[in-house]
Structures are given as C-alpha cells and as structure tokens.
Amino acid sequence: MWKPEPSLADLRYAVEKAGLTPETLLTAYRQMCLIRSFEETIADRYYIGKTPQFNMAAGPIRGEMHLAVGQEAVAVGVGMHLRDADAVVSTHRPHHHALAKGVPADKLAAEIFGKVTGLCRGKGGHMHLFDAEHRFSCSGIVGASFPQAAGAAFAFRHRGEPFVAVAFAGEGAANHGTLAETLNVAVLWNLPLIIVIEDNMYADSTPKWQALAQPHQFQRALGFNVPAYLVDGMDLIDVWRAAKEAIERARAGYGPSFIEAVCYRYRGHFEGDAEEYRTREEVERWRHLDPIARLGERLKRLGWADEATLERLQREAEEEVARAIAFAEQSPLPDPQEALAGVFR
C-alpha cells in the first residue's frame, strides 16, 4: 500500500469533496465484481481441455488469454465517467476495459468463444474486440492504442463534439515511441485525449525495473506539459477522482491528460504463464490491496453498505456473468465460409 488508508473522517471528507454518492460507489462495486467474475469464469472455461497437458489450441477457448484480475479499479474508475459516444482503445488485455465501457458481457463472451453471436462474429477473438455502438476497440500490438485514441479525439475536436477518447496501455507500452509521439500531438492539437497507463509491474515477464529508466511514467507526460496524475490503481476512489478531472477537462476543451495507475495483476501475463519472474509472496502481498475488498470495506465504514448488500451485488454480478457465459457456450460457431468474407466493405 503506497498511499495510506484514510481515517474514517478523512474518507468521509474525500468522498464528499469528490462528489461521490453511495449510488456511484455501489455501482462501481458491482461493476468490479462483474469484471472479476467474468475473468475468473473465462479462466475456468479456458482450462477445459487444456489439462493435464497445456495446449493453447485445445478446449472451447483457443489461443492466448490475458486476464485483468486485480486491475478492475482502473477500468471502472475511468469507465464510469464515459458515455457511449466516447471512444476507448484498449490493449491485448481488454476485457475489463470493454465491460467498463458498457460492452455487453454476452456478446463479449461469445466473441472470446469464437461464436457467430460474438461482437465480431468470431473474427476478432479475445485480443481484437470491437463494438462500434460503444466505440470500443483494442489491439494486440503493444503501443498501438495511443495514436488511435488520439485520432478519435482529433475527430471529436475537429467536429466540435463534446466527446473524449481514452487510450489504455500498460507500463510496458509506455516505453514505445508512440507514447511520446502521441503526447506531443495531443498537446499540439489540444486533443480531448486521456492516456491511462496501467502499471502492473511487469511487461510480459519483464519486471519494470529491468525495462524502465524511471520507476514511474507521469514524468513523461509532464515533459510535454500534459497534466499528469499518479494514482493508486488498486483504489477505485483514487482512480475515479483523477479520471473525473481529466475527462471533464478534456470534454470542456482543455486538452489531454495522463493517468498513471499503479496496480497489479493477480494472474500471469497469459494463462499458462509459469510466473518464474515473481514470487508467490509478492502476489499475496498485493492480495491485501484487493481493490474490490478495499472498496467493500470502505463502503461498510462509511455506513453505505452492509455485508448483505455487498453479497447481493456480487451475486447479481455473478448471475449476469453466468448468463453471458451460457449465451456464449450455447451459441453456434460461424459458417466456415464466413472466413472468406469481409476483407473489404
């Protein structure tokens, strides 16, 4: 824990100053439970057919799988401020961002299962999720999200629309030249762009101290005079407050912002990752900062929820996920000939 847990008096003061209501925080709690349950259920189904011998091509979900268990607060803390017409460009680890943007869980799950009812009719898969209705897209190429979100932001500003674009990326992607290039044009052209770096400590297997000359990212933004926030990515309230300011600033025409959210992924980089690069003890230490449990505790301390309420929200989320997974599992696979259609419009 690198920001001290506030006393009850300070917590009350903080949520009041931020304009956080019980309704908002309970919604956030439920959303985080939804993402956690979604990711854990996908993991459960992913290993069907993949044990005892791990074979990425076996089972109902094929290919690589990058899950975001532990990073829920970042997605939800940002996503709660976004509208359908705002754009989000995400990464190879995209499920939490998609759900937080309002992408329906059933079509999302169906795409991950490669079903014709999926978002992309089975052509995208887990790393290539698209939802035009919610202006959500992502890319499996590290560093690709920054300029694409800048392009959407450019279009919004050019047309005088009150929308913003958000690029999510990891701390590994922050090393990519696209970040510096995009920060530069975002300032030059006053783009309504919010760059969110989820620093989960590891770029695949490479710990950040092996790959980063500086332990933090926000200085990169300050170098371009972009307002930057260093937030506790395991703390929904901290993320929510920074995102609110950043998004309101962009919507009002005052240009880009940068949020560095320090967080942690509890699962491997990909499913099947042997995690030789970190210790179980380290993972357990971060478990004490579980963003869902922390928010739940605070809701109870504030008197805004009791244990029964939290359990109900979690149960509702799990039921929604169960329906989404059932929809995916019961949906048909695409017609093989569909593979040949759709290169051009």
Place this chain on the structure above:
Amino acid sequence: MTRTMKGIAFAIAEAIDQEMAERSDIIVLGEDVTYWGAVFGFTMGLYQKYGRDRVIDTPITEQTFFGMACGAASVGMHPIVSLMFVDFLGAGFDQMYNHIAKNHYMSGGQFAMPVTILTAIGGGYGDAAQHSQVLYGLFAHVPGFKVVVPATAYDAKGLTISALRDPNPVVIFGHKLLTGLPFLPFEGQEEEVPEERYTIEFGQAAVRREGSDLTMIAAGLMVHRCLRAAEELARDGISAEVIDLRTLVPLDTGTLIASARKTGRVLIVDEDYRSYGMTGEVAFHVQAGALDALKAPIRRLAVPDVPIPFSEPLERTVIPSVEQIVAEARALLAAGARA
C-alpha cells in the same frame, strides 16, 4: 471541359480538392502537406484553400499519424494520409497493415476504414536505396489494401476520386517521374483531363496499345517505358500490346488472360523487386487462364533483388529501361516457338 495536364500530381491534388469542397469528412494528414504539397505535389493547393484545420502538417511520426488516421476513420472521418516516400513505410507500417487493413475484417464489419494513403514511389533520378523503392507488392500482399498505381493524369484523377468514395483503405502509388513537377524528369505524356469530376472503377486494366505478337504488362512508370519499347519494336515490324494494370488490388485478370490468349507471348515488367512480387502474381494468373495459348514461357523484367544503388550506371542496371524491355521482348519472340 478538358484542358491539357502534365503529370499525375496536379490531377491527384485536383481530385482531392473537388471532393473536399463538398465533403467535411475528408482531412489531409502527413509531413509537409501544406507549403510543399506533400513534396511530390499530391496535396498542392489544398492548404491555401482549406487551411490548417483540414490540411495538417504532422510531426515526423509515421506510426502516430497513421494510427490517428485509423482512430479518426473509426469514428467517421475519411483521412487522406501522405506517406511522403513509400520507403518510409517501415516507420509506420504496424498501424497500416495490422490495424487500418484489418480492423474492418476483425470487427466483423463494424468498423469501416475509409483511409486513402498517398505515397511517392520509384527511382531513376539518383535517390538511392532508401528513397527509390516501389514496394507496392508489400501492400498488395497484405489483405485489406486496395492498391492503385496511376500511370496517366486522366487515371490519377479518376482513380483518386474513386479512392475517396471507397469505404476501404486505398493506397495510391504515384511515380515520381510521372508527377510532372519541374524538379524531376518527366516520362509521362501531357494529356487532356476533364475539369469535372469522374471516377474510374478499380480492377479494370487498360490496353494502352494494341498488338498481336506479344503482350507487355506493367504499371506506373513502366507502362510508359513499355510503350516506348513497343514503338521501337514496331520499327522492326513487331506488334506489341501494352497493358496498364492501373490497380494491383483488385487485379483485372480477365484483360490479362484475354491479351495473353491473343498474342501467346507475355512479358511482365515491374519496377518493384523481382521475387515474390507483382511479376510472379501476374504470371500465375496468366498461365492459369491461358496456358494452352502460350507459345513460349512467360518472361519478366524487374529489379533483380538488389537494393537500388546510387551511381547512375548502377541504377540504370537495376531499374528496367526501354532498352532492357526491348531486349526482353526480342528474347521472348525468339524463345520456345511451338508447333
């Protein structure tokens, strides 16, 4: 109304201007697209008319301005992006081939990618290995790009307007020696170009010269070198047909096969690298559709798998010249006569 126009650069710029005047979704992005008209003239005059809101000089950051084009297209814009020299594709190709070319397919048809890419190609003026390549074969190889190679001013205007009305990524490869700009040699021909707008459908090759003894297939600058070679061959009584592909994707295989069946002899001429490229692809389609009519094996002339060298005699050796085309044509006519 028509008027005489020299080269493809003004024709492309005029096409963009006429579309931009009526459509607010078009913006122009790239290096030096304002004062310098993208260096090779494809955007000249647009900045003076539309200003920096719509004609935008970018930092020298290909991956970022191509990524921005992808993002802007995904929310309804039609960006025109200048890749000043095609040789610079390496600095931004990820956003082109992994995103702009694939997002429509990967999204199950949800995200159109109406992005028009303008790029200058070719050598012959001493710009050496990193500023003289053609590389349209790389784009044509990746699913998702339409590949347009105008050889004439008339085509350049009509094909550009088609590109700007196409909801797909289209790359327009303009040869520097066809631009008609005063600082470069000009190997094209002045011609009449209508003032009004018109379109040319993609996937329709043009028979530039009719002939009966052999077929020469080319694109861009090589069309003009083939036409000059055909004139020279005609002095010896050899009748060469010259086909301008106009678009590599989509490829008009019907016109190629019909001509091959008519003449029975095919020479493919390309300024791109020889192996795994346009010549091999065209040869495949010709043999698949006309093998029984071929009187000799197909021949090809292309850059012989070396980088483009600087010194003039070296450069002349690797880029197909009129003399080399004539020699190849004679070899084709001499070869493998079958009963």
